[in-house]
Amino acid sequence: MPQQPLQFTHIPHPTPTPAAERQALLDRGGFGTAFTDHMVTIEWSEGQGWHKAELRKREPFLLDPAAAVLHYAQEIFEGLKAYRGADDAITLFRPDQNAQRFNESAVRMAMPTLPEAVFLEAVEALVKADKDWIPAGNGSLYLRPFMFASEAFLGVRPSHHYTFCVIASPVGDYFKGGAKPVTVWVSQEYSRAAKGGTGAAKCGGNYAASLVAQAQAYEQGCDQVVFLDCAEHQWVEELGGMNIFFVMDDGRLVTTPLSGTILPGITRKSLLALAEEKGIVIEERPYSFAEWQADAQSGKLKEVFACGTAAVVAAVGRVKFADGEFQIADGETGPLTLRLREELTGLQRGKQADTRGWVRRV
């Protein structure tokens, strides 16, 4: 059945958060603890397609205990940010890429795709409604579009009903230490994803599977877990919520390839494009943990950084694993990490001209 054009209904919020209370939440910083006044919801059902697009007050869902998502985890999500530029312009960074990846995740999880234009309209409608929640300065408004199986049915098959939603959260730094280099824990026990599995999809289950290893990372005093491949436990894949890059002494930039088991990060893709434009030699290739240790020890490895929407670009200063630990160069943020971070955030915040069509004004 062809999708009917969607009309968004705006149901005004009866009691929006008072300005002083909102400002106190914005001043608190941190990641993912405060939420804006509104949300967007759109329903999908078999035979009817997408319908009931609403911008409304953010409130709890009324969910049947038999809703398929609660049993079989049919759920996907995205993460992107809205920025307030110096001239008060509100912008999004490559939201079309999030819309595309959302649909790739949907296909992998046997869920309906959402027209990209509808994804963008939903995100923009929420940003406009909650524009006063976008922090000034270094903060941003983290947007979380997601979709889950909302049919009440216990049989194991793709759901016949889904709910798409976008919520927003004003955020500061993802890591407690701010822009300081992070310490990572290499898990040699747990893997995140297997070939043929869901590693390249942004589905909740991948994160559920990562939590025990992430908890070990915290127990070890580390900020993030690094996953190795599941077959040989030797090839570096990615972090719990970020991709990873290595900078060599001859200036080469190495990152793990999109093998189907890691998330194709939009930050990763953007940094690769920026690096390529600078003439930096890029190697997207398997990189083993043994090589990582040897390169760090010999001094060949100059910088390591993690990247993602939430974390932006974070230097990795120290690496811990079951049998020991080592430092990356002097343990500080290296020059290429700093340069790429400055350039990326400059683009995102409108301090640098957007010559690539990456920035979308809301």
Ligand code: PLP
């Ligand atoms: N890898 C994982 C597992 C992630 O959760 C994220 C964050 O979204 C990334 C990589 C980086 O992706 P992006 O740069 O699109 O935010």
Ligand code: COI
């Ligand atoms: C993001 O960066 O958007 C993510 O989804 C990662 C998560 C750790 C917050």
